[in-house]
Amino acid sequence: MESRGYSSPHDWARSFLLAKEESKIMAKMNEKEREEKLYRIRHSLAHIMAEAVLEMFPEGKVAIGPPIDTGFYYDFDLPRPLTPEDLEKIEKRMRQIIAGRYKFERREISEEDAKELFKDQPYKLELIHDIIERGTDEYGEVTEKPVLSTYQQDTFVDLCRGPHVEHTGQIPADAFKLLTTAGAYWRGDEHRPMLQRIYGTAWLNKKELKAHLQWLEDVKKRDHRRLGKELDLFSTNQQLGGGLVLWHPNGGHIRKVMEDFCREEHDKAGYEFVYTPHIGRAWLWETSGHLDFYKENMYTPIDIDGQDYYIKPMNCPFHILIYKSRRRSYRELPMRYAEWGTVYRYERGGVLHGLMRVRGFTQDDAHIFCRPDQMPDEIDKVLQFSLFILRSFGFQEFEAYLSTRPEKAVGEESKWRDAEAALEAALRRAKVPYKIDEGGGAFYGPKIDLKIKDALKRSWQLSTIQFDFNLPERFDMSYIGEDGQEHRPYMIHRALLGSMERFFGVLIEHYGGAFPVWLAPQQVKVIPIADRHNDAAWALASKLKEARLRVEVDDRSDRMNAKIRDAQMQKVPYMVVLGDKEIESDTLSVRLRDGSQKKLSTDAFIAYVQDVIANKALL
RNA sequence: GCCACCCUAGCUCAAUUCGGAAGAGCAACGCAUUCGUAAUGCGUAGGUUAUCGGUUCGAGUCCGAUGGGUGGCUCCA
Known part of the structure; x- marks a missing residue:
C-alpha cells in the first residue's frame, strides 16, 4: 500500500x-x-x-x-x-x-x-377544482398536465x-x-x-x-428594540402613538454621523440639497396621482382656510415643483436633488415593528432629472454610489432584483426597454448578482431593489432605484433641447439607505450594538481606578476631546471591575484604565471591547483610534 | 385591519393546578468602601397589577370593552 x-x-x-x-x-x-x-x-x-x-x-x-x-x-x-x-x-x-x-x-x-375522498374538506375541494380547471397545483404553480x-x-x-x-x-x-x-x-x-x-x-x-x-436566540439577542433600550438609542411610546420614533442622544448621535457622512458624499457625487415642507395642497397630490393610487397610505387632510392640505407621504412632487420653478435648459441637466425628507404614511396597526416599520420616517431621498443620452451613465453612477455608501457602513454582500414592465403601465414601451437595459447593464458592470422580476415593476417605471445581507445572513431591502414615466407627464415637465424644442426629462427616484429609521434598525442588528468606532456614540471610556486618579482622568479626557474623540470619564466611586463591566455592556470600543502605574509611567492601559489589552502612549492611542475611525473599522 | 398570545416597580420576571395578605434581582437614591481588566457591602425608596366596566363575601388571577405590545397573515422604505 x-x-x-x-x-x-x-x-x-x-x-x-x-x-x-x-x-x-x-x-x-x-x-x-x-x-x-x-x-x-x-x-x-x-x-x-x-x-x-x-x-x-x-x-x-x-x-x-x-x-x-x-x-x-x-x-x-x-x-x-x-x-x-x-x-x-x-x-x-x-x-x-x-x-x-x-x-x-x-x-x-x-x-x-x-x-x-375529500368531500368533507372544502379547502382540498377548492384545490382539486383549481388543479383540474386551471392546471395549477396546490401552490398555485402551473403544472403541465393536471x-x-x-x-x-x-x-x-x-x-x-x-x-x-x-x-x-x-x-x-x-x-x-x-x-x-x-x-x-x-x-x-x-x-x-x-x-x-x-x-x-x-x-x-x-x-x-x-x-x-x-441562531434564533442570537436573533433575539440582537433585536434592535431590545438593544435600543439597553444602549439608550431610541424609544417608542404609547402616549406618543404607534409607529413614531424618539431618537435619544445616543441614537441621535449615530444618525448625525450617518447623515454628515452621506451628505458630504452626496455633495461630492454632484447632488444638490433641497428642503421642502411637510404638507402640501390637495392639488399637488391630485396632480401626482397619489390621491388615486396611494390614498390608503395617506392621512386625512388638514383644513387650512378652506383648502385641504395633506401631510406628505413622499417628497417627489415638491422636488418637481422646484424643477418647474422656471424653464430648464438641456445644459442644466442632469439635476440631482437630494433631501433627507421626513414622510408620514398610514400603516395598519398590526404591521408596525420597532424601527423597521413605522408611520413617520426620513428617507435619504433624491430625484435625478436627466436627458435620455445621460440616462445610462446616471444609472451606472447611482448604483455605484449606492454600493459605495452601503459598503461604508460595513455591508459586503448584495443581491438585486430588477423589476420590469407590468401588464398595465404608463409610458412608451421603447423608453421602458431603454431603462430596463440601462438598469441591467449597470448591475452587470457592478457585478451584483441579480434576479429579474418579470412584470414586477410599478406601473410607472422599472426599478432595481438592492438588498444587503447582514451578519446573521438575513437580507434586507434598502436601496431602490426607480424610474418614473408617470410624474414628468402628469406635471408636464420639460426642458428646452439643443434643437430649441421642448423635451420630457427622465426622472429617477432613488433612496440608498432607504429610511434612516429602518437603516438604523438594520445597523443595530448587524453589529449587535457594537458599532464601528466612527459611529459609536461613545468611543472611549476613561476609568480611574480610585478617586485620587480622577484629576488625571479628566485631564486625559480633555486631551482626547481635543483630538475630536468622543470620551467620557466614569468617576463614580465604584470598583474598577464594575466600571469595566458597565462600559463593556454599553459596548464602548475603548476603555482606558487609569491608576498609579499609568500616571507614573505615562502610558495608557487600553482595554478593547473584545477583551484584549494594549499599552501605549497617549499620542499613539489617539493616532491609533483616528486611524480606525478613518478606515471605518470595528476596533 | 385579521388570528393567537401578552401587559404586575424605571428594566427583567415571581405571586401554589381551581380566586384568599403584591414579591425578587437589576437600575435609582443614601452611607460605608478607594479597589488593577466583566457585578464591593449595607440600607432607603419605588405598585390604584395598562385603562374602564362586570361576576364574587373577596379579583393580579374569571368575563367583557378599550389602549398598547409580541408572533404571524396581508401590505411595505
Missing part, C-alpha cells in the same frame, strides 16, 4: 487540482442532495403534523402544508384556538408516528374519486404532489420542533377565512436543529 501514484510534482499538482474540482462538484451535489432530502423530510413532517392535529380535532379542516426555508408549516381550520400545550401534545404524537415507520404511499386518482395524486401515511391521506420520504422512520425524530402558531388567511387573501398555522423547524440531525435554535 504503497504509493498513491504521484510520480512527479507536476502530476501531484494536477491530481490535487482535479481533486479540488471534484470536491467542488461533490460539494455542489451534496448541497443539492441535502436540499432534496430536507425538502422531503420537511414536507413529510407537515403531513405527520396534520395527522396528529386531525386526531386531536376530527372535525378539523386542513388547508395546505408546504416545506419552507427552515422547516414547514400547515394551515388548519379548527374549532378552537391552539394553545402552547396543544403544540407539545402534537409534537409528542408526531414522534410516535415517526417511530411507527409508516410508508408514504403515492396514488394517482380520478377527479371523481378525489372529490369523494394530475391528482395523494400521499398516505398511517391513517392520513393528503392531496399532494410530493415528494416525500419513503417511510416515517426516515425522519430524524430529534431534529424537528414545533415553534409557533399564527393566523394566516386562506390563500393569503384577507377577504377569506383566517386559518391557524403551525410553524415547525426541521433539520437533518439534532446538531443542526440546535444550531438553528441557537
Whole structure:
C-alpha cells in the first residue's frame, strides 16, 4: 500500500487540482442532495403534523402544508384556538408516528374519486377544482398536465404532489420542533377565512436543529428594540402613538454621523440639497396621482382656510415643483436633488415593528432629472454610489432584483426597454448578482431593489432605484433641447439607505450594538481606578476631546471591575484604565471591547483610534 | 385591519393546578468602601397589577370593552 501514484510534482499538482474540482462538484451535489432530502423530510413532517392535529380535532379542516426555508408549516381550520400545550401534545404524537415507520404511499386518482375522498374538506375541494380547471397545483404553480395524486401515511391521506420520504422512520425524530402558531388567511387573501398555522423547524440531525435554535436566540439577542433600550438609542411610546420614533442622544448621535457622512458624499457625487415642507395642497397630490393610487397610505387632510392640505407621504412632487420653478435648459441637466425628507404614511396597526416599520420616517431621498443620452451613465453612477455608501457602513454582500414592465403601465414601451437595459447593464458592470422580476415593476417605471445581507445572513431591502414615466407627464415637465424644442426629462427616484429609521434598525442588528468606532456614540471610556486618579482622568479626557474623540470619564466611586463591566455592556470600543502605574509611567492601559489589552502612549492611542475611525473599522 | 398570545416597580420576571395578605434581582437614591481588566457591602425608596366596566363575601388571577405590545397573515422604505 504503497504509493498513491504521484510520480512527479507536476502530476501531484494536477491530481490535487482535479481533486479540488471534484470536491467542488461533490460539494455542489451534496448541497443539492441535502436540499432534496430536507425538502422531503420537511414536507413529510407537515403531513405527520396534520395527522396528529386531525386526531386531536376530527372535525378539523386542513388547508395546505408546504416545506419552507427552515422547516414547514400547515394551515388548519379548527374549532378552537391552539394553545402552547396543544403544540407539545402534537409534537409528542408526531414522534410516535415517526417511530411507527409508516410508508408514504403515492396514488394517482380520478377527479371523481378525489372529490369523494375529500368531500368533507372544502379547502382540498377548492384545490382539486383549481388543479383540474386551471392546471395549477396546490401552490398555485402551473403544472403541465393536471394530475391528482395523494400521499398516505398511517391513517392520513393528503392531496399532494410530493415528494416525500419513503417511510416515517426516515425522519430524524430529534431534529424537528414545533415553534409557533399564527393566523394566516386562506390563500393569503384577507377577504377569506383566517386559518391557524403551525410553524415547525426541521433539520437533518439534532446538531443542526440546535444550531438553528441557537441562531434564533442570537436573533433575539440582537433585536434592535431590545438593544435600543439597553444602549439608550431610541424609544417608542404609547402616549406618543404607534409607529413614531424618539431618537435619544445616543441614537441621535449615530444618525448625525450617518447623515454628515452621506451628505458630504452626496455633495461630492454632484447632488444638490433641497428642503421642502411637510404638507402640501390637495392639488399637488391630485396632480401626482397619489390621491388615486396611494390614498390608503395617506392621512386625512388638514383644513387650512378652506383648502385641504395633506401631510406628505413622499417628497417627489415638491422636488418637481422646484424643477418647474422656471424653464430648464438641456445644459442644466442632469439635476440631482437630494433631501433627507421626513414622510408620514398610514400603516395598519398590526404591521408596525420597532424601527423597521413605522408611520413617520426620513428617507435619504433624491430625484435625478436627466436627458435620455445621460440616462445610462446616471444609472451606472447611482448604483455605484449606492454600493459605495452601503459598503461604508460595513455591508459586503448584495443581491438585486430588477423589476420590469407590468401588464398595465404608463409610458412608451421603447423608453421602458431603454431603462430596463440601462438598469441591467449597470448591475452587470457592478457585478451584483441579480434576479429579474418579470412584470414586477410599478406601473410607472422599472426599478432595481438592492438588498444587503447582514451578519446573521438575513437580507434586507434598502436601496431602490426607480424610474418614473408617470410624474414628468402628469406635471408636464420639460426642458428646452439643443434643437430649441421642448423635451420630457427622465426622472429617477432613488433612496440608498432607504429610511434612516429602518437603516438604523438594520445597523443595530448587524453589529449587535457594537458599532464601528466612527459611529459609536461613545468611543472611549476613561476609568480611574480610585478617586485620587480622577484629576488625571479628566485631564486625559480633555486631551482626547481635543483630538475630536468622543470620551467620557466614569468617576463614580465604584470598583474598577464594575466600571469595566458597565462600559463593556454599553459596548464602548475603548476603555482606558487609569491608576498609579499609568500616571507614573505615562502610558495608557487600553482595554478593547473584545477583551484584549494594549499599552501605549497617549499620542499613539489617539493616532491609533483616528486611524480606525478613518478606515471605518470595528476596533 | 385579521388570528393567537401578552401587559404586575424605571428594566427583567415571581405571586401554589381551581380566586384568599403584591414579591425578587437589576437600575435609582443614601452611607460605608478607594479597589488593577466583566457585578464591593449595607440600607432607603419605588405598585390604584395598562385603562374602564362586570361576576364574587373577596379579583393580579374569571368575563367583557378599550389602549398598547409580541408572533404571524396581508401590505411595505
